[in-house]
Amino acid sequence: MGFSFVSFRTVFLLVCSVFNIDAAGYFENGTALERTAKQFFPFFPVGVVRFENGICTGSGSLDGTCYTRRQCADFDGIGSTSCANGIGVCCVIQRSCGESTQLNNTYFVSPGFPTGFAASSVCTYTIQKIDPSICQVRIDFLTLRLAQPNIMGVCNTDALIVTGGASNVPILCGENTGQHIYVDFNGNTSITISIRSSGLFASRAWNIKVSQIACNCPYRAPSGCLQFYNTTTGTVTSFNYGSVAPQNGTRQLVNMNYGICVATIRGFCGIQWAQTAGTMTFTVSDNTYTFIGDGTIGTAAAQQTGAACTADFVVIPGPILPDGTALTSDRFCGNAFVTLQTFSQPFVMTVVTNGDETGDMGNAGFSMTFTQLSCGMNIFVG
Structure with a gap:
């Protein structure tokens, strides 16, 4: 059977990127939001102010997520432009070697990015589901410069390896800036991106965007x-x-x-x-x-x-x-x-x-x- 979709990238970002919701649902009951509620909505009782943690444009034209300032700080994100009519801040979340995330719309960057990373290392990033409605991740290689394969085409100096998912992802190296891949979750098992580097390669660098996709999303990639x-x-x-x-x-x-x-x-x-x-x-x-x-x-x-x-x-x-x-x-x-x-x-x-x-x-x-x-x-x- 064929599959049929409409082609609007904006719809994908707004509908298919699952919103991050804190433990209190859409509500943020801390003092920061209480003050905001009183300031902008004086006729509403404290605690009823809510907004979706949707996609927004943050610093460096990177996609961020709309959070309260306190949430952004708790997530160790970078807040820049305002969102939700000034109540929230567009929070760009970057992670590096040895870190993990259970948030949507995050960036996995090489140490010191955009400066080249010449050290030999094994750098891992673990992706956990936001919630059970998630089935897949899209991984965008905004920047991915690794050493070239050897004469046999084998990634023996540098290698990007994806494990834990239900999809068969080949080992990658070389220049793959602008490429992307889709990886299905295998139940609730985390997906891990590992970048293994050995030897001197001064231009080695990566900035990888990870977006989680809901099971019922029309832009979910077919199996x-x-x-x-x-x-x-x-x-x-x-x-x-x-x-x-x-x-x-x-x-x-x-x-x-x-x-x-x-x-x-x-x-x-x-x-x-x-x-x-x-x-x-x-x-x-x-x-x-x-x-x-x-x-x-x-x-x-x-x-x-x-x-x-x-x-x-x-x-x-x-x-x-x-x-x-x-x-x-x-x-x-x-x-x-x-x-x-x-x-x-x-x-x-x-x-x-x-x-x-x-x-x-x-x-x-x-x-x-x-x-x-x-x-x-x-x-x-x-």
Whole structure:
């Protein structure tokens, strides 16, 4: 069965991010709020002033949560702009190594962020459910700069590892700023993000936003979707994608097997996938570009499909060319990607890499765009 969603990010933030409620429900009965109640609501009895702990914009344009000033201080948050008609303060909550949270909308930052963190360490952050209505977290890598994998594509110097969840999350390293993942809770078990670093890497830094998602939220990612997009158009990239790959190694990470899902927007029945314009935007196996310095000249770029794609590839079910020609295989690899369409729902592209990237020297990974197609229409590319 397909799934259908509307595409309003604001609605997601307001409806699907569960509000944090203190032990007294929406009420804050301390003296600070009592004074506020008397000042702003003189005809209401003390204790009836209440407001939702919703999303707000705090310092540094980071998303915060609207709390009372006392709550923000108790949570060791950073209060800046006011909210709830001046009763509350927009509280940005940041945590670092060895800490945990049972609050929504928090940030896991490297020591001294944004300054690079060059030390060898194991830095962990534990995410606990706000309440039983939560089923999932979205983890946004606002900044994630770790050391590159070794020549085999293994994250042997730095590694980001997610444990405790019900989702299969691959080990990540390299440059993943702007990426995101969804992780399902496994019952009431906490989810832990661990970043293991060894050796000197002066640029190592991270700022990771964690948002908890309610079980009944329409923007909850479907099971099996590590990444999820709810727009009619967009760009997706492989983890650690870079426009220039290392000449003596690969950006491609080993042991990938995950789904990139696109929500079916009402009124759209198909989707078109295309290689992003530019050089080296699809090098998924056995790179054939010729290197000179940091640039490239000449190519033997060619798309491969089917039986030729056994180690590293992407899978797009039910593919057809824009002219309507059906393809005989749904696997694609090589150094080029021919624009194709599919009307197979739900819209999922599966990414697979094997356990050793030694033979794929110089791979950059992929950058691809998707465009949803109106029902009854194809997009023909000239």
